[in-house]
Amino acid sequence: INALYNIVDSMFVAQLGEDALSAVSLVGPFQFLIVAVGVGSGVGANSLISRKLGEKDQKAADQAASTTVFIGIINYVLFLFLGTMFPKLFLGAFISEGSYIYEAGYAYLAIICFGSLFFQTEMQIVKILQATGNMIAPMKCSITGVVVNLILDPLLIFGIGIFPKMGVAGAALATIIAQFCAMSVGVYMLLKGDHLVEIKIKGFRVNWKIVKEIYKVGMPSIVMQSIFSVMILFYNMILVEYSTVAVAVLGVYIKIQSFVFMPVFGLNQGAMPIIGYNFGAGNKERLVEVYKEALKVALGVMVVGFIIFQTIPETLLGMFNASDKMIEIGVPALRLISISFVPAAVGIINSTVFQATGYGIHSMMVAILRQLVGILPMAYFLTKIGGVQLSWLSFPLADILALGYSIFMLNRIYKNRISNF
Numbered sequence: 076i077n078a079l080y081n082i083v084d085s086m087f088v089a090q091l092g093e094d095a096l097s098a099v100s101l102v103g104p105f106q107f108l109i110v111a112v113g114v115g116s117g118v119g120a121n122s123l124i125s126r127k128l129g130e131k132d133q134k135a136a137d138q139a140a141s142t143t144v145f146i147g148i149i150n151y152v153l154f155l156f157l158g159t160m161f162p163k164l165f166l167g168a169f170i171s172e173g174s175y176i177y178e179a180g181y182a183y184l185a186i187i188c189f190g191s192l193f194f195q196t197e198m199q200i201v202k203i204l205q206a207t208g209n210m211i212a213p214m215k216c217s218i219t220g221v222v223v224n225l226i227l228d229p230l231l232i233f234g235i236g237i238f239p240k241m242g243v244a245g246a247a248l249a250t251i252i253a254q255f256c257a258m259s260v261g262v263y264m265l266l267k268g269d270h271l272v273e274i275k276i277k278g279f280r281v282n283w284k285i286v287k288e289i290y291k292v293g294m295p296s297i298v299m300q301s302i303f304s305v306m307i308l309f310y311n312m313i314l315v316e317y318s319t320v321a322v323a324v325l326g327v328y329i330k331i332q333s334f335v336f337m338p339v340f341g342l343n344q345g346a347m348p349i350i351g352y353n354f355g356a357g358n359k360e361r362l363v364e365v366y367k368e369a370l371k372v373a374l375g376v377m378v379v380g381f382i383i384f385q386t387i388p389e390t391l392l393g394m395f396n397a398s399d400k401m402i403e404i405g406v407p408a409l410r411l412i413s414i415s416f417v418p419a420a421v422g423i424i425n426s427t428v429f430q431a432t433g434y435g436i437h438s439m440m441v442a443i444l445r446q447l448v449g450i451l452p453m454a455y456f457l458t459k460i461g462g463v464q465l466s467w468l469s470f471p472l473a474d475i476l477a478l479g480y481s482i483f484m485l486n487r488i489y490k491n492r493i494s495n496f
Contacts, residue, residue: 079221082330084246087228089396095243096395097319098179100326101169104308105162105184109154111300113195116146117202118347119293122430123285124206125348128271129355135285140203140272142285147199151192158188169315176319182244190251193258200261206348207271212264220257224249292430295439302439306446313451313458313466320398321463324405327395328412335380339373339420343427350431359496370424377420384413407464414471418478425481432492437484441477449473 089096120143127136162184163172170177197220201213227249234240241248265274307329314321346369353362384391388409392402422445426438453469 079224082333083221083225083228084250085326085330086394087232088243088246091232091242093320093323093398093401094175095179096326097323098176098243099183099246100322100329101166101176101311102162102180102184102187103326103329104304104311105165106187107304107307108301109187109191109194111304112150112153112297113147113198114202115295115297115300116150116289116293117143117198118296118430119289119291119435120146120199121202121206121344121347122292122351122433122435123288124203124272125351125431126355126433128207129352133272136271137273137275138282139285139289140206141275141279142282142289143199143203144196144274145279145281146286146289147195148192150195154188154191154195158185158191162188169311179243182242183247186244186247186251190247190254193251193254197254197258197261200258200265203265203272203274204261204270205344208348209270210345212261212268215264216257216261219260220253222253223256224253227252292433292435295435296430298439298442300442302442302446306450309451310454313454314463317458317463318400318404320400321404324392324401324408327392327397327401327405328409331391331394331409332380332412335377335383335416336419336423338376339423342369342372342376343423345369346424346427347431350428354432354493357496359493362493366424366428369427370421373420373424374417377416381413381416384409384416404463408467411464411467412470415474418471418474422474422478422481425485428485428488429481432488434484434488437481437488440484441481444480445473445477449476 085096085099088099120139123139124136124143127133127139162181165184166172166177166180170180197216201216204210204212228246229235230238231241231245231249232243233245239245307325310325311322314325346365349365350362353359353365388406389402391409392405395401397405422441426441429435429437429441450469450473453472454466457469458466
């Protein structure tokens, strides 16, 4: 459901032309960074809250939950500053000022940064609820946001009825209004519902020890997801030298693959508090059982995704009003990149164990190996050897490299900690 925000925006924006789609694709890495900070800090809180509940330390769990909401506000201040100071510098690295792609991208990015308070607050609330095993309330928040976004996108992009025709900027405005609605639902559920943790607003004081504990696990997750933004940023720099259409193809892939990866990341969020709880409680059998079940489902989802990308790539690209040139570049791209799905499934579930047990640094290393040490250097050299089409092979090669590291480190953690329970 969360993946639909960006996908729906892009599908409607694509009706304005490939330049509009390229503009949204170029600012994608900055938007992914906003998500990375929100989700990453939430992951740290999720892990800490579930571990404290497993240890029967209710006071610490409540303090962690209250501190998480404060962290969401700090995240917003960061992106309000970045959104004011750096969008022109960011876009200038790719495209000349004054062009349609530049102006459309600037408008989209400025609005997203200004309204990121709603996403940051919603994400922290979602992670608090997930840490207690409540997955239904977060789903309701997400559904609310996506439905509102789906309704507002065509109205604000194309100027239907009483609404102004805003183009690409309309997609951004629709997104932040939708995120405000999702946040409002989350706040209501958190304050009115009966949960395993209590948010203390009156008399709240920041406990910096808890902030440190949250970021001990959360910062590697932020870095891990931010690395994805960096990877897309520099991959776009490689591609833009050849064609802005190739940039649009990469942007479309990132959006389409969300349908495959998001169910696995949802599985990751469901498994994390259970693994963290049983790690804190010293229950080895239950922890291993959850890992095995999560791995089986993740592999199943990725195999289905691989088959879809191999058999109907033209249909997937057609969702974004793809031109003949985009089809020519995109079909082999989707087929080559999707080879990475199966090794990625194992890597994601292994990283779930690292995060849930307090070894978030290993998740960060998996991301670095995959997206910096792996994809970017290989993409650069493969492009020099065989052009844009060969560069897509860097995705599966990098995932295989990262998979080897994650298996090695998981085996060490099991022998040194888990097997001793």
